[in-house]
Amino acid sequence: MSTRVGIDIGGTKVSGGVLDDDGRILVRTRRDTPDRSNAPRIVEDTIVEVFEELLALADEAGVEPPATVGVGAAGFVAADRATVVFAPHLSWRNEPLRESLGKRIDLPIVIENDANAALWAEYRFGAARGVTHAVMITLGTGIGGAVLVGGHLVRGRYGIAGEFGHMQVVPGGQRCECGNRGCWEQYSSGNALVREARGLAMANSPMAADLIAHVGGDVEDLTGPRITDAAKEGDATAIELLAEIGHWLGVGIADLAAALDPEVFIVGGGVSAAEDLLLGPARDTFSRQLAGRGYRPAARIVTARFGPDAGLIGAATLGAEG
Known part of the structure; x- marks a missing residue:
């Protein structure tokens, strides 16, 4: 049985695993993503730490040593699958990541956009x-995206296709970390969910009272997972906040359906853990806003099978398949 390493670098966490040929994770580990104010070398150090820990865990578990490494990066990955051109939530700017890691990891390495990796896993x-024909939408710190046509990933001429999170949906809207205003990820992402929840709490809105109590009064503990947990427990405000995120998700999906006409939209990333609390409102909005609705086949909208593991599974698989 051959094995391979997959490492997924997001805005908040670096997760890694050693996988077999069928995409099963045999051992795993994770680290927090270094603050983006840190130099690129700090993120590189974290990746190497994850890799070295995975080797140790594999050895302890009697797992065959891995033969390849695939790294899924939350950013614009160039067509060479070696360079991270730009990462809105990290410190990379034209970062030669494969070359840098290759000096410290003695295995073949492939760098891939994290959403491309997630779609490949699915x-x-x-x-x-x-x-x-499929479209992947990853809802995490921001929004990532990927496109599959004819069973092939569409990377674009420069490798940067699928950056749907930076489509403008609200002219003059919220400032985005990419530098523009009104980007889709400012309305349908983990950051958007947290911003709205904390905004209500900081305004001392009575609507947020139960939500604040859910985190013991510490507004900084209003994270995406905590808000989702509160919604699943029936908190009305948390449910409303997720429904708003879902509405904007449906708006963007309807636009993508007009452009790409896939068979299925797959929603992954950490926010997708909300499941129908998020996808129910998304499907409702999509059905109302789809161009030609009632006269054309409508794509399905489903949750990713592998949830937050899709990125590392796909990165490992692409790293092995080249």
Whole structure:
């Protein structure tokens, strides 16, 4: 049995695993993503730490040493699959990541956009298996995206296709970390969910009283997972906040359906843990805003099978398949 390493670098966490040929995670670990004010070398150090810990864990578990490494990065990855051109939530700017890591990791390395990696995992093993045309939307710190056409990832001429999170949906709207205003991820992402919840709390809105109590009165503890947990426990404000995120998700998906006409939209990333609290409102908005609704086939909107693991599974698989 051959094995390979997959490492997924997001805005808040670096997760890694050693996987077998069927995409099963045999051992895993994770670290917090270094603050983006840190130099790129600090993020590189974290990746190497995760890799070295995975080797140790694999050895302890009697797992065959890995032969390749795939790294899924939350950023614009160039067509060479070696350079991170720009990462809104990290410190990379034209970062030669494969070259840098190659000096410290003595295995073949492939760098891939994290959403491309997530879609590949779902195509090979999960919710898009058997589908030829699919779109992946990853909701985490921001929004990532990927496109599959004819069973092939569409990377674009420069490798940067699928950055849907930076489509403008509200002219003159919220300032985005990419430098523009009104980007989709400012209205439908983990950051957007947390911003709205904390805004209500800081304004001393009575609507937020139960939500604040859920985190013991510490507004800084209003994170995406905590808000989702509160919603699942029936907190009305948390449910409303997720429904708003879901509404904007449906707006963007309807626009993408007009442009790309896929068979299925797969929603992954940490925020997708809200499941129908998020996807229910998204599907409702999508059905109302789809161009030509009632006269055309409508794509399905489903949750990623592998949830937050999709990025590392896909990165490992792409790293092995080249």
